[in-house]
Amino acid sequence: MLNGSALRDDRMCRALKLAAMLSTVISTTMPLAAQAQTPSPLAEWQYSVGIPLEKLYNQPTPDWQARLGLGVTVHPRYDGAANYHAMVGPTIDVRYRDLFFLSTGEGLGVNLVSTTHWRAGLAITYDLGRRAQDNSGHLDGMGNINPAPEAKLFAEYAVSKDFPLVIRADVRRNLGGSDGWIGDLGAYMPLPGSSETFYWFAGPNLVFADSRYMQTWYGVSSLQSARSGYPQYNASAGLKSVGFGVSAIWFFQKHWFVTGDAGLQQLVGDAARSPVTRKATNAVFDFSFNYQF
Numbered sequence: 516m517l518n519g520s521a522l523r524d525d526r527m528c529r530a531l532k533l534a535a536m537l538s539t540v541i542s543t544t545m546p547l548a549a550q551a552q553t554p555s556p557l558a559e560w561q562y563s564v565g566i567p568l569e570k571l572y573n574q575p576t577p578d579w580q581a582r583l584g585l586g587v588t589v590h591p592r593y594d595g596a597a598n599y600h601a602m603v604g605p606t607i608d609v610r611y612r613d614l615f616f617l618s619t620g621e622g623l624g625v626n627l628v629s630t631t632h633w634r635a636g637l638a639i640t641y642d643l644g645r646r647a648q649d650n651s652g653h654l655d656g657m658g659n660i661n662p663a664p665e666a667k668l669f670a671e672y673a674v675s676k677d678f679p680l681v682i683r684a685d686v687r688r689n690l691g692g693s694d695g696w697i698g699d700l701g702a703y704m705p706l707p708g709s710s711e712t713f714y715w716f717a718g719p720n721l722v723f724a725d726s727r728y729m730q731t732w733y734g735v736s737s738l739q740s741a742r743s744g745y746p747q748y749n750a751s752a753g754l755k756s757v758g759f760g761v762s763a764i765w766f767f768q769k770h771w772f773v774t775g776d777a778g779l780q781q782l783v784g785d786a787a788r789s790p791v792t793r794k795a796t797n798a799v800f801d802f803s804f805n806y807q808f
Contacts, residue, residue: 557590557778557799558720558760559669559699560683562620565716567634567671567681568705570613580610586774586803593645594732594756595782595792596653606803622667635670644692645732653793656743660731663691680704681718695728697755703762715763722780726752733789750785757781775802 569576584606591599610616613629616638624638644662647654669685686698703718724732729750740747758780766772778799781787787795 557776557801558701558718558758559685560671560681560701560703560718560720561760561762561776561778562618563669563671563683564703564762565714567632567673567683568679570629570631571673571676571679576613578612580608581808582606582608582805583808584774584803584805586801588799588801590799590801591794591797592650593654594780594797595786595789595794596650596797597793598650606805622665624667628670632673633670636668638667638669640665640667640687642689642692654743654791656741657735657739657745657791658742661692663689663693665689689728693728693731695731696725697728698723703760712766713764715761717761718759720758720760721754722756722758724752724755726750729753729755729785733786733791735790745790748790750789753784755786756783770807772805772807773803774805776800 585604586606587601587603589599589601591597606619608616608618608620610618613626615625617623622638622640624636626634626636628635641664642662644660645654646659647657665687667685667687669683671681671683674680674682680702681704682702684698684700686696688696699720699722701718701720703716706715706717709715729752730736733748733750735743735745735748737747739745758778760776760778762774762776764772764774776799780797780799782792782795782797786792
């Protein structure tokens, strides 16, 4: 029989395993599976929430883990847009021996480091870019930002069982599209009220970008100015936004669970002052219904 301390650890292990399923919450259709990596107010840590804590609580990792589901997300049409739209589609999360993964949230990748406190690796994701014609005439003359794959390097650190704070950093390079660099620094912790069947997390994040990325998304060139009527505008490298997110999961049966996320992002600096930014504060909400094999 487990003593009180061991029982609490056992329950925490199982709860954290459930929480790791949150990486399936990004709702997209299969051709748009990397929509999770298109700029949105959802923090990067929300795509892998809970996973770094599994080993911290000595949670055994099976050879295969697979979760499939259906979800819906509501988010702005682009960073800084005033109008929103909804997308519905499948969620996918497949992992092999804590080594390889294919996920609508994290992309296709490999964990190069996976220890009790650390998780780090490489992944390929996809950015859908920005279509001027999808934004109610506000981007007329600005041209499109083409869809492009992204290369991502990420690292996560879980502090301790007594203080289960997870710190995450990543840097991504658009291989086309904006052809720029963007990085995310965030942290999160489990929240009070969690149990074996319900678990939730919250935390902040910061997003940085280089001048090429910023100019592509928020700048206005002389040619774009002539076509759109916006004044010419140069967007410099630096802090792009600050944000905060909440993620939750509820297992209502052994294999069935639902997930939900909410994220809020505040554009700052050159991104907030850009002529193409209609609303500096954006939010995203998603919900998914999933099955764990």
